[in-house]
Each structure stands twice: as structure tokens, then as C-alpha cells.
Amino acid sequence: MAMTPGRRAGVWVALCHSLLAAALVCSKNHANDLVDMINKNRTALKLPALNDSPGIGCMALQYIELCKGNCTNNVPHCNVTEDDFTEIFAPNCGVELPTFGTLTGQIVGCHSKYLEPSLAFSQVLVKDNTSLSLLRNKSHTEVGVGLVRAHKGPSFWCVLFSSDHANSTFVLEDRGIGIQQKKGCFSGSSNPCSGGPKRTATLMSTLAVALYCLCILLFHM
Ligand SMILES: *[C@@H]1O[C@H](CO)[C@@H](O)[C@H](O)[C@H]1NC(C)=O
Numbered sequence: 001m002a003m004t005p006g007r008r009a010g011v012w013v014a015l016c017h018s019l020l021a022a023a024l025v026c027s028k029n030h031a032n033d034l035v036d037m038i039n040k041n042r043t044a045l046k047l048p049a050l051n052d053s054p055g056i057g058c059m060a061l062q063y064i065e066l067c068k069g070n071c072t073n074n075v076p077h078c079n080v081t082e083d084d085f086t087e088i089f090a091p092n093c094g095v096e097l098p099t100f101g102t103l104t105g106q107i108v109g110c111h112s113k114y115l116e117p118s119l120a121f122s123q124v125l126v127k128d129n130t131s132l133s134l135l136r137n138k139s140h141t142e143v144g145v146g147l148v149r150a151h152k153g154p155s156f157w158c159v160l161f162s163s164d165h166a167n168s169t170f171v172l173e174d175r176g177i178g179i180q181q182k183k184g185c186f187s188g189s190s191n192p193c194s195g196g197p198k199r200t201a202t203l204m205s206t207l208a209v210a211l212y213c214l215c216i217l218l219f220h221m
């Protein structure tokens with residue numbers, strides 16, 4: 001049965017839209033989505049939502065960048081010591097050292113390929129009681145998420161919690177403007193996630209919109 005012109009137009013527009021959506025997904029910051037999920041899980045139990053701290057998020061990204069190699073059973077191999085937080089992560093992020101607080105929990109996870117935030121949450125990060133009780137700890141006040149997705153390789157996630165007085169710890173110099181974010185992304189930041197330099201991600205989203213316009217234009221010709 002032949003399609004009516006109206007129906008064909010609908011299919012075409014839907015096609016253009018899914019093209020745009022697919023291209024834009026490449027430049028979204030899924031670290032922020034994970035913080036939303038953590039908070040939804042808490043508020044469903046009437047626990048207070050955690051403050052989304054860019055300072056903690058940036059350090060979570062630094063942390064997960066030191067996790068490499070094979071990902072077995074969602075457990076990454078991370079070469080991180082206690083001192084790295086104050087000696088490497090905080091300076092890299094521009095966390096003002098006098099505001100460096102106490103981190104009271106961490107969850108790291110990985111998967112052989114990239115997973116959407118909801119799957120990363122339920123299948124990697126919060127799949128057992130230990131991580132669930134960490135997430136639901138009443139004394140936590142702040143959270144930050146960092147993630148790195150390797151092109152065609154495994155993806156890594158890190159969640160850090162703090163129980164400090166929210167908003168006065170892990171403060172970023174110049175509100176985080178100078179952070180060098182080479183890859184991945186972290187929560188509390190509007191920078192999109194990328195496998196490469198930030199410029200690549202911006203280029204990708206510009207390209208996506210251009211492609212979409214072209215798609216719509218072709219239809220009207
Ligand atoms: C990763 O796994 C493969 C196959 O199991 C193995 O050959 C390789 O040595 C592993 N690499 C590391 C860094 O553990």
C-alpha cells in the first residue's frame with residue numbers, strides 16, 4: 001500500500017529528528033543525569049537530595065582517568081592513592097586547598113562498552129546492597145560524578161560522596177572556568193562529554209544541527 005503524502009512527510013520529519021537526537025547524544029553530559037538518578041533514588045525515600053558539587057565531580061573525573069585496562073565484572077583497576085586527591089586531583093581541578101573537605105564514600109565501575117545513564121546506574125554502579133546503602137547514607141550532603149567513555153572501548157564511572165557542610169567545601173577557583181578537561185565529563189559542569197578535547201564535542205553538536213537543517217531543507221525541495 002502506497003503512503004499518502006502526509007504520511008511520507010511525517011516519516012521524513014521523524015527521520016530528521018532521530019538523526020538530530022542521535023548526533024546530539026554524542027555531546028550530552030551524562031554525569032549530570034547520573035546525579036539526577038542518585039537524587040531521585042534518595043528523595044523517593046524522603047532522604048534529602050545531595051548537592052551537585054562540580055569540585056567533587058571534577059575530582060571524580062581525575063580519579064577515573066587513572067583506571068585502565070580490562071574491565072572484569074564491572075570492577076575497574078585503578079592506580080590511585082590517598083595522596084593523589086590533594087596532590088594531583090585538587091590542583092588539576094583548581095579546588096581551593098583550604099576548602100578541601102572529607103570524602104566519605106566512593107563507587108567506581110566500568111563496562112565493556114558505553115551504557116546509557118539508567119543502565120550504568122542499575123547494572124554497574126548501584127547493583128548491590130553495599131553501593132545502595134552508600135547512596136542512601138543519611139549523613140551525605142554532596143555528590144560528584146565523573147565518567148570516561150573510550151571510543152569503542154570500555155567506559156568508566158566514578159561517584160564520590162561527601163558529608164561536609166554543603167557548598168562551602170571543594171570550592172573551585174574562578175568557579176571552575178579554567179579547568180582543563182581533556183576527556184570525559186563531570187557533573188555540575190555544563191561541558192559536554194567527549195572522547196577527545198572539548199572543541200571536538202562543540203564541533204559535533206554544530207555538525208548535528210547543520211545536518212538536521214540540511215535534512216529538513218532537502219525535504220522541502
Ligand atoms: C586483558 O584481557 C586479555 C584477555 O583476557 C588479556 O590477554 C590481557 O593481558 C589483559 N590485559 C590487561 C592489561 O590485564
Ligand SMILES: *[C@@H]1O[C@H](CO)[C@@H](O)[C@H](O)[C@H]1NC(C)=O
Pocket residue numbers: 079
Ligand atoms: C601507578 O602510578 C604510579 C605513579 O603515580 C606509577 O609510578 C606506577 O607505575 C603506576 N602503576 C601502574 C600499575 O600503572
Ligand SMILES: *[C@@H]1O[C@H](CO)[C@@H](O)[C@H](O)[C@H]1NC(C)=O
Pocket residue numbers: 104133134137138139140163
Ligand atoms: C554513613 O557515612 C558515614 C560517614 O560519612 C559513616 O560513618 C556511617 O557509618 C555511614 N552510615 C551507614 C548507615 O552506612
Ligand SMILES: *[C@@H]1O[C@H](CO)[C@@H](O)[C@H](O)[C@H]1NC(C)=O
Pocket residue numbers: 040041044121122126127132
Ligand atoms: C534505587 O536504586 C536501586 C538499585 O538500582 C533500585 O533497586 C531501586 O528500585 C531504586 N529506587 C527508586 C525509587 O528508583
Ligand SMILES: *[C@@H]1O[C@H](CO)[C@@H](O)[C@H](O)[C@H]1NC(C)=O
Pocket residue numbers: 129
Ligand atoms: C539486600 O538488602 C535487602 C533488604 O535490605 C535484602 O532483602 C537482600 O537480601 C539483600 N541482598 C543481599 C545480596 O545481601
Ligand SMILES: *[C@@H]1O[C@H](CO)[C@@H](O)[C@H](O)[C@H]1NC(C)=O
Pocket residue numbers: 051165166167
Ligand atoms: C547549595 O547551592 C545550591 C545551588 O546554588 C542550592 O540549591 C543549595 O540549596 C545549597 N545547599 C546548601 C546546604 O546551602
